[in-house]
Amino acid sequence: MTESFENILEDNKDKIYRICRIYAVDPIEPQDLFQEVVFQVWKSYAGFEGKSSTSTWVYKIALNVCMRSKMKLDKKNDKTEQLGSIHIMADYHGHNEVQEEKYQALRTCINLLNESDQSLVIMLLEELPYKEMAQVTGLTENHVAVKMKRIRKVLFECISPKLS
Amino acid sequence: MLEQELKSIWKSSADADKIKFDLSRLMIDLKHKMDGLNKGIQNRDKREIAASIFGMLLFGYMATQIPFPITKAACIMTIGWFGYVIYRLRNAQKHKVTEDLSLSFKEQLVNQKKYMTHQGQLLDSVLYWYVLPPFILNVVFIMGLGDAAAYDWTPRFENILPETMNDKLRMLGFIALFNGFVVWLNKRAVKKQIKPAIQEIERVQLQLENA
Numbered sequence: 001m002t003e004s005f006e007n008i009l010e011d012n013k014d015k016i017y018r019i020c021r022i023y024a025v026d027p028i029e030p031q032d033l034f035q036e037v038v039f040q041v042w043k044s045y046a047g048f049e050g051k052s053s054t055s056t057w058v059y060k061i062a063l064n065v066c067m068r069s070k071m072k073l074d075k076k077n078d079k080t081e082q083l084g085s086i087h088i089m090a091d092y093h094g095h096n097e098v099q100e101e102k103y104q105a106l107r108t109c110i111n112l113l114n115e116s117d118q119s120l121v122i123m124l125l126e127e128l129p130y131k132e133m134a135q136v137t138g139l140t141e142n143h144v145a146v147k148m149k150r151i152r153k154v155l156f157e158c159i160s161p162k163l164s
Numbered sequence: 165m166l167e168q169e170l171k172s173i174w175k176s177s178a179d180a181d182k183i184k185f186d187l188s189r190l191m192i193d194l195k196h197k198m199d200g201l202n203k204g205i206q207n208r209d210k211r212e213i214a215a216s217i218f219g220m221l222l223f224g225y226m227a228t229q230i231p232f233p234i235t236k237a238a239c240i241m242t243i244g245w246f247g248y249v250i251y252r253l254r255n256a257q258k259h260k261v262t263e264d265l266s267l268s269f270k271e272q273l274v275n276q277k278k279y280m281t282h283q284g285q286l287l288d289s290v291l292y293w294y295v296l297p298p299f300i301l302n303v304v305f306i307m308g309l310g311d312a313a314a315y316d317w318t319p320r321f322e323n324i325l326p327e328t329m330n331d332k333l334r335m336l337g338f339i340a341l342f343n344g345f346v347v348w349l350n351k352r353a354v355k356k357q358i359k360p361a362i363q364e365i366e367r368v369q370l371q372l373e374n375a
Contacts, residue, residue: 006187013183021177034183042194044266057266064265064272071364073276083197085189089182096176103177106170116371119269124167125174137372138270146375156166163169 003054005045009038012058017088019059019122022110023066033069035083037062052135059128059136063119070115102163109158117151124148209253216246216253231315234308242301270372277365284358290350295343302339306332 020033040061048057110121116137123133130148134141220243227239267275309325309332312318319325326332 006185009185013185017181017183018174018177038190039194039197040265043198044264047264048266060268061265063269064267067269067368068272068276071361071368073280073361073364083190083193085186085193087182087184087186089184099173099176102173106173114371115368116269125171127171136268138268139372143375150375152167155170159170160166163166 005042008041008045008054008058012055015055015126016058016062018126019062019066022107022118022122023070025070028069031086031088033066034088035086036069037065038083038086040065053132056128056132056135059123059126059132063122063136067115067119105162106159109155109162112158113151113154117147117154120144120147120151121155124152209257212253213250216249219243220246229320230309231312231317232308232310235305235310236308238301238305238308242298242305245298245301270369273365273369273372277362277369280358280362280365284354284362287350287354287358291347295347299339299343303336306336 016037017030017034020030020037024030024033041058044057044061048054052060110118113121119137120133123136128136130141130144133139133144133148137144139147223239223242223246227236227243230236230239263275263279265272306326309327312327326335
């Protein structure tokens, strides 16, 4: 393990936050989930043996934390302790309304999928190869490929009219 | 083409929010959060162990004071029961399985189902391993109480201990009611929390397995 925890965090913070934004369901905020993922990454860091790439490892933790929260399987006290050293602020200068509308349309379509398909779509959008998707989900590459064919069709059918 | 556009929309979504870390404080915060969670669990265990030690002392004291042999034996067995509870709690601390969130999603679901099933079995069988053994000891303790005068004994806790059969049955009735309530609470937790959680896990497992 050569990469420091700080570097892992800095390199992966945006992708973690993107995942959290999809899975956060009221009253849980994306910030709460983000903090929980950071905490779990830190907790698992010492045990990370580098058998998979750092990014696969981070995806596994982020998806497991977010899915656990969505399925309401996490312990209630997990998110009570806020990490004041993490600041997430809306960037109004970089805010693009058209882009945000498109994002909301994409989010709506992702939310129409079931939980398992959502996680695969997220990895597709994050440009993970099937091999890594298989490692994160625990499915075979072939199984991922079959699923992705169907999921792509559903996603494209949903999003196309919204973007045109 | 569309896929590329979607990836671009997706990637730019995090730009709307700026994430900053105060790295010097983050390590302290993370450690503090970890300590807080551990402390919560340790305090709960400490409270339960303290309650068991208090029970041991109380029944130890009664064993020395009460002259009735059956009740005395029940006191000693109750002390043994509290000792067993402490052993179970300490053993549970030692063998506590830490969850590994770096496992694959599929393995994580299998682990969570296993954990939930175990929790469900534990709560569902609370009558046999948690309620019934001390209740039997309570029955022996109360039914073993005899006539204090026959032993030339003046109890210090005269008003607490039942003397007549009616008093004994009434007290056992209250204890049975309380124990029944404990069993009901645990069964309710299985029905309202554990079973829906297992069903939720199975639902997602099925989603994952289906093509």
